[in-house]
Amino acid sequence: MTTTTLEGRPLTASPEPPRRRPAGRRAIAPYLFLTPWLIGLLAFVVGPMIVSLYLSMTDYNFLQDPTFIGFDNYVRMFTSDPRYLASVGVTAVYVLVSVPLQLAFALGLALLLDRAIAGISIYRAVFYLPSLIGSSVAVAVLWRTVFGADGLVNSALGLLGIESTRSWVGNPDTALMTIIALNVWTFGSPMIIFLAGLRQIPRSYYEAAEVDGAGPIRRFLNITVPLLTPIVFFNLILQTIYAFQAFVPAYIVSNGSGGPADSTLFYTLYLYQQGFTSFQMGYASAMAWVLLVAIAIVTGLNFLLSKYWVFYGDGDR
Template sequence: MTDKATLPGPTPGAGVARYGAGRRRTAGRPGRVRRALTPYLFLLPWIVGVIAVTLGPMAASLYLSFTDYNLVGRLNWVGLDNYRRMFTDDPRFFAAAGVTFRYVLLSVPLQLAFALALALLLNRGVRGLSIYRSVYYLPSLLGSSVAVAILWRQVFGRSGLVNRALEVVGFENLPNWIATPQHALQTLVVLNVWTFGSPMIIFLAGLRQIPTELYEAASVDGAGSARKFAMITVPLLTPVIFFNLILQMIHAFQAFTQAYIISGGNGGPVDSTLFYTLYLYQKAFTDFDMGYASAMAWVLLVVIAAFTAIAFSTSRYWVYYGGDR
């Protein structure tokens, strides 16, 4: 029989330790929840902004695209009638789409080519490179402004700077480029090409990342400047070209300010500068047909998404990333 004196007694402080551990486990649950919610607290302003400024208006626009709404009256549900009118009963819709497609196809390649040419020039080690970058980037900051559009209208007018310069070298009977249907869109293309600063800076950053050892090795093999450009510069610059292509294409599809100011808001002459966004603006705030304008906005979104998807799907055939073979 075991003596009671020899039985193990409770360890001093064991109850206090168990109590403290239980308190820590109980207190740990709110702490873990608090730590899990802390990132979302910092993200809350962004989440509210996305819902209030982006997702909310998008949902409202999608609903309005199925209605007949003039901003002041009642909403009338019309289903797909706005889309049916757009593709069957509205010739100006196709005129605006055609003008926009021509603008994108002309302005984007020309702007990227001009920006790449200047980036190659500045990459040759020009003294005062930071000054040149700032000066060349300035048009990109001003290109979409109302002031530059008004200035462009004066420059390409009948007695503007362009005609005066051409008259000096012997040209006569020069047209008003802005008011001539055959040339009005080209003036806007030139304006977009002039705002080459942003893609040029990106091209210049990409050129600075190409190892000089590749050019040195090509020189040892007897490659000339054209071959170096075709076999080294262009392949290694294709990710940057792709990036600029996507950005400038989306920007060109959404062009509005230049056409609005230069054409006086009506897309003239003879709808030659009737950009898609300009016609959308006319339907929404001139004709007060907000339902139809919302449908046009969603069609534009689908078109931009389709062109972007095509660009991404074809990029694997011509865009070279460092690890590709």
Template sequence: MSAATLHVENATGAAPSRPGSRIHRRRAALAPYAFLTPWLLGLLVFVLGPMAASLYLSLTDYNFLQPPTFLGFDNYIRMFTSDPRYLKSVQVTALYVAVSVPLQLIFALGLALLLDRAIKGASIYRAVFYLPSLIGTSVAVAVLWRTVFGQDGLVNAALGVIGIESTTSWVGSPDTALLTLIALNVWTFGSPMIIFLAGLRQIPRSYYEAAEVDGAGAVRRFASITIPLLTPIVFFNLILQTIYAFQAFVPAYIVSNGQGGPADSTLFYTLYLYQQGFTNFQMGYASAMAWTLLVAIALVTGLNFLLSRYWVFYADGAR
């Protein structure tokens, strides 16, 4: 035994573990968990803990002022049997998702195809087109949107220039209020556009050159090469934007002053959840709504993954 080892033994009372020993292997195995401890604590305290509390509250009657009263599944039964505004919020949100997400992806793909060309100042255009995604869900933009589509807003002024006189407030009419929010979501096309552009850059140019030699036109090349090879990117954007659309809150809250009007035409699911929890103080009912939304998003996402095997194609031929 060396003098250094004896010194360590005398100082600590135990010999240090040698490389390859059982103690050394155990310490090496535990080291990653030591580095993960802060993240695991955050996950437990800020994610799993609140989720468990919310799940419990969804089975109770809780109003912040009194201890929760256990109700079982009464909150869930109430949502689908005796709350017409809840069903209205589901209808409005489903329509918003079904219309705005496809339009946004189509618009984003069209601009990505234009920017994929070798045009002067393409980097500047990409930055400008990406800006709406950075600010599109902010309170300031929602306020601006309400002004633009107001009775004396920019839209009516533009219609007046081309000879169409309109005094309608687009955000104040039940027939058009939701359409303005759909337009706002389509306007925030920057993020999916950048992802589409990255996907287009990954398609080998040799495919287009070979198709052009064979006499394929631009439409045929787009349908037979671009779309099939881009389906994984389309699928990725579809999943992300669908989840974001289900959780939309700020535009509806600002445009309708937190009421979901006019005539509940902009009563998004998240807005009604907020009203129940923080306006009516029915936190148990709001928790039940939150868990129902989580399950709905999971089911829609799962359905998209199930259907993707029929239309998503990967480079290795797998689906």
């Protein structure tokens, strides 16, 4: 029998409210999806870092169990290893010279490519290609040949009436410069990022400045540079970290020796020599941790100094 109301309409049961999952189960669900990533992080990042930190305080050569020696490896670096100090100097010069040159070159080309001309997309793709292959072994081998005694550079100088038989990669005064040139040549990634930043600057700013009589240089210094400083800062951080970790060009150009006369003995190359040539894995681990701390300090300083020169769209620094 159907129950009715006083008005004669059938009385139906109200629908049950939707069931909610317990709060605890909802909180656990995201971590279940993150479990594969967390396992990878612990197994391939955090775990090896902890082991490396322990090995940095040991004498370990793959052939015997690690022997704990405290901070002796760190003391040895700065007191009794001249090649270590030489590698620090070479890497510092490489970072301080190659990164600004690369960013300046990338910004200049980005300004040239930020134009509405026919086939501009093709030009952008062509200029980006060096970044795809610039850090490969094949390009490093080619670079060593180009700057060799019978390479393309000396042939080009000969066409200009300058006879040269020197090997640019075999001369201690110029070997590092050839590797810096290779890093500058791989300008594609920062160039693309600069292009994206230039596209975000409103054209009305340039039009207003042009009406006020500002020339190209004035517009570049007063509009482009200030509004592009966040992009410059981003590229500076990335390219500085990459420069500290450079390895392949120095290894290939010097045949793994860091020569001539340790002029291309990059920090990472010397770390490799200690760990996988001399089998001093404890010492190499200590070097790796010093490099990590150095990169962290340089990055932190860049962030601290950025408030004096990086300008954001909301007027803050």
